Amino acid sequence: MIMQNKRRLIIVLVVAFLLLIPLIAMQFTNEVDWTLFDFIIAAVLLLGTGMLGELVMRKVKKTRFQIAICVALLILFLLIWAELAVGIFGSPLSGQ
Numbered sequence: 001m002i003m004q005n006k007r008r009l010i011i012v013l014v015v016a017f018l019l020l021i022p023l024i025a026m027q028f029t030n031e032v033d034w035t036l037f038d039f040i041i042a043a044v045l046l047l048g049t050g051m052l053g054e055l056v057m058r059k060v061k062k063t064r065f066q067i068a069i070c071v072a073l074l075i076l077f078l079l080i081w082a083e084l085a086v087g088i089f090g091s092p093l094s095g096q
Contacts, residue, residue, distance in 0.1 A: 007057075011050035019043060041084065049077040 019039060025032040034042075056069045082088050 007054055008051070011047070011054060015043060015046040015050060018046060045077060045080060049073055 019042060022032050022034050022042075023039075026034060052073055053070050056066055056073070060066045060069060079088075083091060
């Protein structure tokens with residue numbers, strides 16, 4: 001139980017650190033222009049992916065399946081991130 005809580009805390013801290021990168025970059029350059037909505041979406045995507053990965057690690061017993069599901073989650077995360085960033089599929093989500 002303590003290990004599960006420790007992993008969740010690590011996930012939250014990693015997400016906070018990753019969100020600090022664009023926040024700090026915005027202070028030094030105009031090329032990074034995130035709004036509050038961008039930070040919220042990034043936090044939801046990162047936390048959701050991290051917590052789903054944690055759920056997979058707790059519930060799925062076979063290592064082979066854990067790896068396969070976590071790789072699928074990572075690919076899905078990257079596809080959604082890329083679509084929101086540059087609109088690789090041209091969906092309405094990209095805002096293009």
